[in-house]
Amino acid sequence: MSKTPRRGTVELVIGIAILIAIFVAPLLSPQSPLTNTVEILHAPSGAHILGTDRFGRDVFSRFLDGGRLIATLSILAGILAAALGAVIGMVSGYLRGTTDAVLMRLVDVMLALPPILVILVVAAALPKSNVVLVVLVGVLLTPGAARILRGLTQQYAAREFVAAAEAAGSRWYDVLIHEIVPNVRIRLLLEVALRTGFAVILISSLNFLGLGVSPPTPDWGLEINEGRDVITLAPWTVVAPAIGLAMLVAAVNLVADGIGQLVA
Amino acid sequence: MSVALAAEGIRLVRGYGADGTPLYAVDDVSLRLEPGETLGIAGESGSGKTTLVHAFLGDVRRGLIAQGGTIKIGDQWLPVNAESGFSALRGRVVALMPQSADSVLDPIMTVGSQLIEAYTAVFGWRGDEMMVDLMAQLRDFGFRDPSAVIRRYPHQLSGGQRQRIALCLTLIAKPSIVVLDEATTDLDVVTQQLVVRTIKRVQSERGFSMVAVSHDLRVLEDMCDRLAVMYGGRIVEIGATHDVMTQPQHPYTRRLLQRFHLKVHASESPSTEPTPSAAQARCADRRAREDVGGMSLLDVKNVWASYRSGFLGRKRATVLRDVSLDVREGEILGIVGESGSGKTTLARILVGLHAADRGEISFASESLAKPAPARPVRMRRDLQIIFQNPGNALNPSLRVRDILGRRLRIFEGISGAAAAHRVAELLEWVGVRADAADCRPRQLSGGEQQRVSIARALIGSPRMLVCDEILSSLDVLLQARMLELLRRIQRERHLALVFISHDISLVAALADRIAVFQNGAICEFGRSDRVIAQPQSPYTRQLVEAAYLSEEVST
Numbered sequence: 001m002s003k004t005p006r007r008g009t010v011e012l013v014i015g016i017a018i019l020i021a022i023f024v025a026p027l028l029s030p031q032s033p034l035t036n037t038v039e040i041l042h043a044p045s046g047a048h049i050l051g052t053d054r055f056g057r058d059v060f061s062r063f064l065d066g067g068r069l070i071a072t073l074s075i076l077a078g079i080l081a082a083a084l085g086a087v088i089g090m091v092s093g094y095l096r097g098t099t100d101a102v103l104m105r106l107v108d109v110m111l112a113l114p115p116i117l118v119i120l121v122v123a124a125a126l127p128k129s130n131v132v133l134v135v136l137v138g139v140l141l142t143p144g145a146a147r148i149l150r151g152l153t154q155q156y157a158a159r160e161f162v163a164a165a166e167a168a169g170s171r172w173y174d175v176l177i178h179e180i181v182p183n184v185r186i187r188l189l190l191e192v193a194l195r196t197g198f199a200v201i202l203i204s205s206l207n208f209l210g211l212g213v214s215p216p217t218p219d220w221g222l223e224i225n226e227g228r229d230v231i232t233l234a235p236w237t238v239v240a241p242a243i244g245l246a247m248l249v250a251a252v253n254l255v256a257d258g259i260g261q262l263v264a
Numbered sequence: 265m266s267v268a269l270a271a272e273g274i275r276l277v278r279g280y281g282a283d284g285t286p287l288y289a290v291d292d293v294s295l296r297l298e299p300g301e302t303l304g305i306a307g308e309s310g311s312g313k314t315t316l317v318h319a320f321l322g323d324v325r326r327g328l329i330a331q332g333g334t335i336k337i338g339d340q341w342l343p344v345n346a347e348s349g350f351s352a353l354r355g356r357v358v359a360l361m362p363q364s365a366d367s368v369l370d371p372i373m374t375v376g377s378q379l380i381e382a383y384t385a386v387f388g389w390r391g392d393e394m395m396v397d398l399m400a401q402l403r404d405f406g407f408r409d410p411s412a413v414i415r416r417y418p419h420q421l422s423g424g425q426r427q428r429i430a431l432c433l434t435l436i437a438k439p440s441i442v443v444l445d446e447a448t449t450d451l452d453v454v455t456q457q458l459v460v461r462t463i464k465r466v467q468s469e470r471g472f473s474m475v476a477v478s479h480d481l482r483v484l485e486d487m488c489d490r491l492a493v494m495y496g497g498r499i500v501e502i503g504a505t506h507d508v509m510t511q512p513q514h515p516y517t518r519r520l521l522q523r524f525h526l527k528v529h530a531s532e533s534p535s536t537e538p539t540p541s542a543a544q545a546r547c548a549d550r551r552a553r554e555d556v557g558g559m560s561l562l563d564v565k566n567v568w569a570s571y572r573s574g575f576l577g578r579k580r581a582t583v584l585r586d587v588s589l590d591v592r593e594g595e596i597l598g599i600v601g602e603s604g605s606g607k608t609t610l611a612r613i614l615v616g617l618h619a620a621d622r623g624e625i626s627f628a629s630e631s632l633a634k635p636a637p638a639r640p641v642r643m644r645r646d647l648q649i650i651f652q653n654p655g656n657a658l659n660p661s662l663r664v665r666d667i668l669g670r671r672l673r674i675f676e677g678i679s680g681a682a683a684a685h686r687v688a689e690l691l692e693w694v695g696v697r698a699d700a701a702d703c704r705p706r707q708l709s710g711g712e713q714q715r716v717s718i719a720r721a722l723i724g725s726p727r728m729l730v731c732d733e734i735l736s737s738l739d740v741l742l743q744a745r746m747l748e749l750l751r752r753i754q755r756e757r758h759l760a761l762v763f764i765s766h767d768i769s770l771v772a773a774l775a776d777r778i779a780v781f782q783n784g785a786i787c788e789f790g791r792s793d794r795v796i797a798q799p800q801s802p803y804t805r806q807l808v809e810a811a812y813l814s815e816e817v818s819t
Contacts, residue, residue: 160651161659163612163617164657167616167644167648167649169639182662
């Protein structure tokens, strides 16, 4: 009578472990990631395991510290995207008709806009802040989630338990909250994970372009940009944050994959 | 001697009891299927019959663990969980036709493109030769004008046509073994006979062997050479169909047949089952009610209804034409008709899920013109509906406690401990174990699900219940028990019932009066005994004959 774990558990555990590591890592940091020393662009050694960057900061400390902010912002953006998408998608999928047509055309328009360009324009008009960044990325990632939730909602809306609720007099918001949401809960969680993955890529590109967080905040995207000029002299300044980003994206995708398999 | 298919010692575990003993969904089943033979497997829901035949295709259903068993197909022995071994055989050598054609057919592809897709998957693209073959195959399945059929989408075909297309699709590679899993259960009797005849004819032409699973003994009797009866995961009896039907050995088979023939030997009748005295009581009941007469509770006058489709709703399909009927207080009105005759639309109109185009409907002399959310709570409470498919009518993600609790909050305004108490009371009333309150619908059997569905509709003490095909997905034994439950509730509460079904024998067993629907109009309306004994319209006569003929022959 052996019990094998459910499919997807392994992915979920590894993914969450990496995410926790990203949040805990700054505590292990040997030095302050912001301390400038005179040791500029030193190669990895005993004192600086991953060497120093061009401002003489410890690359290892900055590596450990550079994931927390982007992970936080991405997860928030992911949650926002999934939440907005869920509301739009469910309302659209359940009410159908004109509401559906209007909301879905809106979603189409958003899908047609190139995200980086939109952020360039909006970022120029608004003060640079993490809140603006999260909201902007969250809104830009909404359409995908909306499409998926709309499809799911249409499926469930056609089933008799929804008709039963309607016959008992439930209004549309009652039906959505009490009948549809319980069925799409896990799928919503999956959407959060998926959108977070996209958010990591989008936000780190913005940080790389200098449109996101400002220096000298330790951030992998920003660090790659700062190390870009000296990549031939001091490749460690780029390699470390690049590995960090890859790990973060991998972790988020492992979580999404794990949830996806648990749902299936 | 060669066999088409043999199963040896199939054991599938569905879980473990409290003391660690395994609970079997299928418990050590072995059987053989000869070439060209048709084997029927009968049993009530939960007896493991579907699980067993899925194993013939190497499909161990979700949540089950294969503890042993091998399948021989042709001259190849495969363990039941040998996924890779079976995938080459599925569809080509052994094919499965599931209960619902809708799970076979893709709603957004034309019939033709689906056939071509399935054909090329097996034989590769063959151009004109392929089309000729496909047309011939469609003709085999009784389509006189195949070139018109292939341009249709599944929703443009009737239930029987869809079932035949699904069969054609399933059998496109001309497999040597065909498994039919309740393949005709969802159809009305007339269509059912047509489909069974088609299957038999194709079988005699192509010579495949067949395993047919059904809870409907009438269908199995017509189709099968041998009959196996399953109970609790085991085959309790197997033999030539005629022998099993006339000289059943096992007590369970006898009980099943008893229900089937509706002929009762009082001495053998188990006490939990409805007894002849119940039927007599009902007759007495009915006579009593006729004396009282009864006030008219529901009045439907000249109702027309349609569905709109196409761009801006320009296409319109009329589904109800000038329908008038009435239901008296405490009366059971039966509505019979084949799929697409407008029965369900009428049910939806009554509870405010669809609007009538013309006509008047009143309930306790109040108009029912408004949609459900706009009706006063009292009206929604007084007139409730139970849907066909209990698995579909209960929210799969909620526990029974919450499903009932939500309705208790809306209709009786109670929650918390009071609601928990009411839930227990309701479950007991409809005969479901108390711990079901903590279950999700899929953890309940089909019968339990339907009982929960009934319990939900009883919240708020309705005066009238609309039952839309609520027994058609259940097997004979369960149907009998559910009829008994409905009658009991109806008596205790003096409820009016609108009982909709495609099965006229079922309706006749329950209803005081019957309305027969054909193409959206009422073609006959009168007292049950009169409609059954002296049907006036040719269509009713056809229904009655189809329903009662086989029983008369066998008695």
